[in-house]
Amino acid sequence: xxxxxxxxxxxxxxxxxxEEQSIMLIEAETEEAPLLLKTFGMVEENELxxxxxxxxxxxFQDTRKYVELVLERQQEQIEQLNIELEKKNLDTIxxxxxxxxxxxxxxxxxxxxxxxHIRKVVDPERQVIWIFYPLSDVSKxxxxxxxxSYVSEKVLAxxxxxxxxxxRDCPSGxxxxxxxxxxxNPAVTFYRPELDFQSVLKKLEEQSENENAPEDEKxxxxxxxxxxxxxxxxxxxxxxxxxxxxxYYKKTKQKENESIVRNNIGDIHYLQGDFPTAQQHYEDAVxxxxxxxxxxxxxxxxxxxxxxxxxxxxxxxxxxxxxxAEKLADANKILAQRIHAMExxxxxxxxxxxxDEAREIYEKAAEICRKEExxxxxxxxxxxxxxxxxxxxxxxxxxxxxxxYNRITKELExxxxxxxxxxxxx
Numbered sequence: 126x127x128x129x130x131x132x133x134x135x136x137x138x139x140x141x142x143x144e145e146q147s148i149m150l151i152e153a154e155t156e157e158a159p160l161l162l163k164t165f166g167m168v169e170e171n172e173l174x175x176x177x178x179x180x181x182x183x184x185f186q187d188t189r190k191y192v193e194l195v196l197e198r199q200q201e202q203i204e205q206l207n208i209e210l211e212k213k214n215l216d217t218i219x220x221x222x223x224x225x226x227x228x229x230x231x232x233x234x235x236x237x238x239x240x241x242h243i244r245k246v247v248d249p250e251r252q253v254i255w256i257f258y259p260l261s262d263v264s265k266x267x268x269x270x271x272x273x274s275y276v277s278e279k280v281l282a283x284x285x286x287x288x289x290x291x292x293r294d295c296p297s298g299x300x301x302x303x304x305x306x307x308x309x310n311p312a313v314t315f316y317r318p319e320l321d322f323q324s325v326l327k328k329l330e331e332q333s334e335n336e337n338a339p340e341d342e343k344x345x346x347x348x349x350x351x352x353x354x355x356x357x358x359x360x361x362x363x364x365x366x367x368x369x370x371x372x373y374y375k376k377t378k379q380k381e382n383e384s385i386v387r388n389n390i391g392d393i394h395y396l397q398g399d400f401p402t403a404q405q406h407y408e409d410a411v412x413x414x415x416x417x418x419x420x421x422x423x424x425x426x427x428x429x430x431x432x433x434x435x436x437x438x439x440x441x442x443x444x445x446x447x448x449x450a451e452k453l454a455d456a457n458k459i460l461a462q463r464i465h466a467m468e469x470x471x472x473x474x475x476x477x478x479x480x481d482e483a484r485e486i487y488e489k490a491a492e493i494c495r496k497e498e499x500x501x502x503x504x505x506x507x508x509x510x511x512x513x514x515x516x517x518x519x520x521x522x523x524x525x526x527x528x529x530y531n532r533i534t535k536e537l538e539x540x541x542x543x544x545x546x547x548x549x550x551x
Contacts, residue, residue, distance in 0.1 A: 131177065133164040133318050140314060141168070141176060141254060141289065147280050148313045150294040150301045155262050165256050165291070177247055180256040188268045192232040195241055196225060218246045233275040237284075240276065244285050251287070258293040270299045275302055280313055344370045346384070355393060364393050381422070384413035388426050395433055404433040424453045424462055431469060435476075444473045464490055464502035471509050475516070481511055504533045 142148045153161055169178040181198065185191050200221050207217040221242055225235050247253055263269045273292050277300070280288055294300045294315070306313040335343065347366050354363035367390050374383040393405035395480065407430035414422035431446035447469040454463035467490035474483035487510045494503035507530040514523035 134167050137168045146314050147289050148277055149291045149316045152294045152317050176252040176254055178254045181343045182258055182260045183261050184261045185259045188232045188272050192236045233272050237276050237279050253288045255293040263295050266299055274303050345372050360393050380413055380417055400433045400436040424450050440473050440477050468505050500533050
């Protein structure tokens with residue numbers, strides 16, 4: 126994946142360094158936006174670059190709100206920067222003129238005047254790169270077009286020296302159609318990163334077979350491809366790839382990576398219902414992680430090992446690993462995994478018919494979730510309690526839990542329905 130990100134970084138840096146190009150229009154799917162923003166940050170963090178990057182991933186609802194949000198953000202940044210400059214007895218930067226916050230001018234003009242102000246207060250030798258990339262889809266394309274076509278035309282006309290714009294375009298292509306790009310307008314370039322699933326998979330395959338690529342990077346590509354195989358239930362192919370990577374990490378004595386791959390192999394066997402073999406690989410993974418004192422890996426792998434034992438009805442031994450994971454998660458203040466481990470502990474005690482112990486674990490976990498307002502975890506714990514009460518024919522407490530369970534479910538669905546579906550499927 127690293128080389129895919131590097132391709133995007135190289136493309137962005139090429140645009141920034143290009144003397145004839147002033148505007149880059151980028152089109153990508155909404156789910157790809159966070160990765161793009163990450164690459165923008167990587168370009169900005171380049172120590173060899175003296176350019177100024179101003180990046181905005183905020184949602185575009187309407188022109189005035191968006192412009193005022195950008196104004197406020199820039200005002201805050203200048204305030205923070207001036208505090209640091211004053212500490213060093215250096216000259217401060219002139220703040221944004223107050224009239225730009227007044228609504229007696231069209232928003233697009235205030236937007237451009239903000240850019241002009243920033244251009245004046247920044248060293249003229251340094252480029253100012255404005256990045257406007259809303260993370261969510263633009264619903265009001267007409268307003269978006271009017272705002273960004275206006276400032277783009279100003280930049281193209283030379284009204285802002287040494288200034289470049291990187292702007293998110295949408296699938297309809299309204300900005301690139303309006304401005305033109307490439308041969309029609311050499312100052313504008315259009316970029317569509319190949320981040321769709323098939324393109325990424327193809328690049329991973331190419332990287333894994335590239336004789337000139339570093340071996341570590343090739344192995345990372347193979348691991349990612351194995352993950353795709355697992356998702357598509359091509360378990361034999363996934364196992365073959367993981368065995369190849371495991372052999373490399375053993376040979377190069379990369380113990381942490383060896384532990385990860387052994388856990389992956391355990392997952393493949395677990396998904397196929399071969400729990401004894403999964404257990405063996407999880408044990409190998411945990412042993413390495415314990416040896417390396419990698420607590421996050423021990424925590425994650427202990428739950429996996431517990432699950433493989435649980436599926437073999439080795440409940441008492443499974444409980445030991447769940448209990449260890451819970452203590453480790455508590456010590457490291459990892460709430461989600463602590464509650465997950467406690468849910469498994471309660472379930473295991475229920476299967477052992479140790480009802481009082483199961484109830485005590487569930488109720489303790491529920492109280493933690495309520496205190497921390499961890500609704501997704503509380504929903505899972507309440508489900509376990511409902512099963513417990515149902516098995517004991519405890520109608521009163523079952524109804525009480527069910528009422529809270531339904532309320533929590535409704536609240537979660539209102540926030541993120543897919544999250545509830547995913548949790549229910551697990």
